[in-house]
Structure formats: C-alpha cells, structure tokens
Amino acid sequence: MHAEPSPLTSAEVRSDRMSPAAPAQDALKYDRLIEAVALRRDREAFAQLFEYFAPRLKAWLIKSGATPGAAEDFAQDAMLTVWRKADLFDARKARAATWIFTIARNRRLDMLRRDARPLPTPEIELAGEEVRRPDDILSMSEDTERVRHALARLKPDQVEVLRLAFYMDNPHSEIARSLDLPLGTVKSRIRNAMIKLRAMLELSEEAS
Amino acid sequence: MNARRNPSEERLLAYAAGVLSPPQAVVVAAHLALRPANHAWVRRLQAVGGELLDETSPSPLSADALARAMARIETDTGVVTAQPLLNDMPELPEPLRRYALGPWRWVGPGIRVRDVHAPRDGACRVILLKIDPGRETPRHTHGGVELTCVLSGAYATETERFDVGDFEEADAEVIHQPRVVSDDPCLCVAALDGQIQLDGWLGRLMQPFARL
Structure with missing residues (x-):
C-alpha cells in the first residue's frame, strides 16, 4: 500500500553487520x-x-x-x-x-x-545512558528470535498463563478464575514457565 | 540467584508486565538499579511481553480510529522532556531521584523516616528509613506486604542478613524487627501496605509513621 520508508540511518548500517542472525x-x-x-x-x-x-x-x-x-x-x-x-x-x-x-x-x-497527583510513575528505561559493548547489537538482534523460540518451546498451557499474566491486573486470582483452575495450579504453572524461560533466555554473562 | 534476597519471579513478572502497584514498583525499580542481572532479566521479560503483544490477534478499531490518531498528532504539542532530578539525595539510585521527598522525621531513637512522594495505591505508600548502627526498627506486624530494598548499610533479621541492593518481602505473618548491623546507618526504601501494628512503647512515638 505505501512505499517502504527508507531513512538512511545508522540502523541500516547496523542491520548489514548483523546479517548472520538477522531477524x-x-x-x-x-x-x-x-x-x-x-x-x-x-x-x-x-x-x-x-x-x-x-x-x-x-x-x-x-x-x-x-x-x-x-x-x-x-x-x-x-x-x-x-x-x-x-x-x-x-x-x-x-x-x-x-x-x-x-x-x-x-x-x-x-x-x-x-490518586490523581501528577507524579512520575516508575518506568522501565529502555533509553538510558549505558555504554554498549560492541556485541550488544548482535545480541539484541538475536533477542527476538531467542524469545520467539523460547515461547515456542513452552507447553501451550504455560504460554497461556504467561500471556494472561501479562494481560491481567491481578494475575493469579484472575487467571485462576478465567481458566477455572485452582489458584495453586496457576501459581505453579507460572513458576514452571518462568523457570523454563530463565533456563532458555538468561545469558551466562548476566548471572549475578 | 538467591531467591530470598531478591524479588520473587512472580513480582518481577508483574513489574515487567506493568501490573505491580506503583509504590511496590518504586521499590522494585530501586532494587533493579542496584542489581543489573535482575534488570537484564526484566528487560528480557519485556521482550517476552513484546512478543506476546506481537502475536495477539488484533481487535478491529472503530472506522475513524486512524483519522482520529492522525488528527491528534497534527495538533499535538506534547513534548517529552527529560525528567529533572527532583530531590536532595544524590546518593539515591536514579529511579528514586525523580520523586520529591518529605522532611526527615524523628520517629524513635536512631530512627528517621521521610516520605517519598511517589504515587500511592490505597493504603500503600513509599518511605525512606534511616536507622543508626545497632538500632532495631520498632517491632511491628503488617496487614499487607512490606517490600524493602537496602540502599546503604546492612540489616539483619533473626535468620538473614540484608546488604546493599538486597530485597525483602515480608507478609502479614512475619513479626518484623530488623537490626542494623553495618558500621554506618542503614538506609532503606520501603513500600508499606496495609495497617502497621506497632508493639511496645515505641508505638506511641511511631504514631505519625503509623498513621501516614
């Protein structure tokens, strides 16, 4: 429908460099x-x-x-x-x-x-001042694929609770209600999904 | 990762998903500023959230939705400016520097408290607590969950020691009386939920604190 915008940005230069793992x-x-x-x-x-x-x-x-x-x-x-x-x-x-x-x-x-006071809400900053290491660009480009693969390797019921955990305001009890499951089952399912995600996604360099 | 001095996986997930109450999110944000590994993990969870958003089956918009959006950006005058750092404590981790702080109040021997003017959520609010070496906080129980992150110094409960960056979740069952074990005062940020019940004579002194 529309012409692909092609800003000549440093992003293009970056995307050339990361071709082996480019999404x-x-x-x-x-x-x-x-x-x-x-x-x-x-x-x-x-x-x-x-x-x-x-x-x-x-x-x-x-x-x-x-x-x-x-x-x-x-x-x-x-x-x-x-x-x-x-x-x-x-x-x-x-x-x-x-x-x-x-x-x-x-x-x-x-x-x-x-409350309605105009105060800043804690935000997760994705645009901070950190110094990036050269391999960050590559690892960032791999991220989407890694996450996608990790989600694909979870059991469907684990993806389901995870999705609901991201959607719902009060995850555990609301998920239990919407899936008609005991609260304990929901909790252990979320916990198991998180354990698997950690095993698949956590980089060794990030270990504390 | 030591599960006991870190937020639970569920709490990190709720933080990443944006469903943690704002006062609790403030304490988690302070912890993440002091624990890069947990910060990296939260970012990764956000990538999971992004992926799940990407996979969501779209819900049709009303017919004029795009026209409305385009009209809004044409008339939009909103600019994003960097938030000024508001308060007088440069030693605080960056997420806490954005909030105005109330005055220090003496609430007991060797114990001072000041409010962090972060968004409240019902009875839940955020405070900074500074306790001198060797002092104990007033013995108390709480109706809800209390989250604490150590910003400087260290304290110990009967079973555990908490150093800079460590995160403690105490629920209603816990009778809580941490003692400062560092040579310097211990500075903590805490999200207090529910009514705090103070035991002993300090309770009277702690009235302003308890009635916050």
Missing part, C-alpha cells in the same frame, strides 16, 4: 518505521505503525478486562506516546514490539495508581 526483514520493518517518525516526523510511517499496533493494544486491554471503548482510547493514547517518544527509541536496545509494549506497560501502571 526476518519484516521484524525490522517496524523498527525502521519508528526511526522514520523520530528522524522526519514521518506521518506515513506513523500511520503504518498505528494500523499494526493499535488493534493489538486494543485486544490486549480488552483481554485485561477493559471495555472496547476504553481499550481503544488506551490504544490511541499509547500510540500518541509512540509519536512523542519516537526519538527515544533505540533499536539496539529493544525491538519495536518490545518498545511499544513497554510504553503501553508504563501507561497501564500510570492508570493503576489511584
């Missing part, structure tokens, strides 16, 4: 679109991001219990934040879906607070 071109598409918004306030790129992510954000909020109207407002607001914060996006640190998930996650945390 599919499609996985990088959304990273490029966010960079186009950051570099040129590219409205076309934003429209494409919106069309891909807004319906997913809406679905996420509906599953967490929001009404369709509230879920759509949430998606609108989260995407406006994507527009505003695009310059903080760093493809070396997070893929587009992770970055947008984080923006949405911070917005939800903001909504959860019960």
Whole structure:
C-alpha cells in the first residue's frame, strides 16, 4: 500500500553487520518505521505503525478486562506516546514490539495508581545512558528470535498463563478464575514457565 | 540467584508486565538499579511481553480510529522532556531521584523516616528509613506486604542478613524487627501496605509513621 520508508540511518548500517542472525526483514520493518517518525516526523510511517499496533493494544486491554471503548482510547493514547517518544527509541536496545509494549506497560501502571497527583510513575528505561559493548547489537538482534523460540518451546498451557499474566491486573486470582483452575495450579504453572524461560533466555554473562 | 534476597519471579513478572502497584514498583525499580542481572532479566521479560503483544490477534478499531490518531498528532504539542532530578539525595539510585521527598522525621531513637512522594495505591505508600548502627526498627506486624530494598548499610533479621541492593518481602505473618548491623546507618526504601501494628512503647512515638 505505501512505499517502504527508507531513512538512511545508522540502523541500516547496523542491520548489514548483523546479517548472520538477522531477524526476518519484516521484524525490522517496524523498527525502521519508528526511526522514520523520530528522524522526519514521518506521518506515513506513523500511520503504518498505528494500523499494526493499535488493534493489538486494543485486544490486549480488552483481554485485561477493559471495555472496547476504553481499550481503544488506551490504544490511541499509547500510540500518541509512540509519536512523542519516537526519538527515544533505540533499536539496539529493544525491538519495536518490545518498545511499544513497554510504553503501553508504563501507561497501564500510570492508570493503576489511584490518586490523581501528577507524579512520575516508575518506568522501565529502555533509553538510558549505558555504554554498549560492541556485541550488544548482535545480541539484541538475536533477542527476538531467542524469545520467539523460547515461547515456542513452552507447553501451550504455560504460554497461556504467561500471556494472561501479562494481560491481567491481578494475575493469579484472575487467571485462576478465567481458566477455572485452582489458584495453586496457576501459581505453579507460572513458576514452571518462568523457570523454563530463565533456563532458555538468561545469558551466562548476566548471572549475578 | 538467591531467591530470598531478591524479588520473587512472580513480582518481577508483574513489574515487567506493568501490573505491580506503583509504590511496590518504586521499590522494585530501586532494587533493579542496584542489581543489573535482575534488570537484564526484566528487560528480557519485556521482550517476552513484546512478543506476546506481537502475536495477539488484533481487535478491529472503530472506522475513524486512524483519522482520529492522525488528527491528534497534527495538533499535538506534547513534548517529552527529560525528567529533572527532583530531590536532595544524590546518593539515591536514579529511579528514586525523580520523586520529591518529605522532611526527615524523628520517629524513635536512631530512627528517621521521610516520605517519598511517589504515587500511592490505597493504603500503600513509599518511605525512606534511616536507622543508626545497632538500632532495631520498632517491632511491628503488617496487614499487607512490606517490600524493602537496602540502599546503604546492612540489616539483619533473626535468620538473614540484608546488604546493599538486597530485597525483602515480608507478609502479614512475619513479626518484623530488623537490626542494623553495618558500621554506618542503614538506609532503606520501603513500600508499606496495609495497617502497621506497632508493639511496645515505641508505638506511641511511631504514631505519625503509623498513621501516614
């Protein structure tokens, strides 16, 4: 439908270098679109991001219990934040879906607070000041694939509880209710899923 | 990873997912600033969240959704500015520097408390607690969960020692009376949930603290 935006960015240089483990071109598409918004306030790129992510954000909020109207407002607001914060996006640190998930996650945390004082909510900073090591670019590009493979190797019921844990405000009891399972079963299923994920995803260099 | 002096996997997952209450999230954020390995793990969990978002079957938007979004960005004047570091304690980990702090209050011999003006959640709020060497905190139990992260110094309970970066979760069953075992005062950030019941004579002195 639209011409692929092709900002000549350092991201392209990076993507050439990481070819052995490069994710599919499609996985990088959304990273490029966010960079186009950051570099040129590219409205076309934003429209494409919106069309891909807004319906997913809406679905996420509906599953967490929001009404369709509230879920759509949430998606609108989260995407406006994507527009505003695009310059903080760093493809070396997070893929587009992770970055947008984080923006949405911070917005939800903001909504959860019960008082109205205008205070900053703790955010997970994906755009900090850290010094990157040369191999970080490669390890970041492998990340999406690693995560995808790890999820594929979990049992379906483990992926299901994990998905619900990310969706629901009060994971354990709500998951138990929605799956009609005892609370203990849900807890042990989440714990087992986390143990498997750690075994598959934790890098040895990150061990404490 | 020592499970006892770190947040539970469930709590890290809830933090990564954005469903932890804001006061608790503040204490977890402070801990992550002091424990890079756990911070890296939370980031990885966020990548899992991103992947799950990516795999979510989309929910159709209303017909004018894109037009509304495009209209909003045209008129948007919102700018993202770096948050100024607000408070007077540069020794705090970065996530805690964004919050204004109340005055130090003396709440007992060798014990001072100041509020962290982070978002509250019902009865749950965040405080900094500074306790002199050798002192014990007032003996107390709580209605809900109490999360603590050591920022400097060290304290010990009957069974365990907590050093800088260590994280403790104490629930309603725990009768809690940590004692400072470092040579310097011990500074902690804590999210207190529910009503705190103080035992003993210190309870009266601790009224402002208890009634926060």
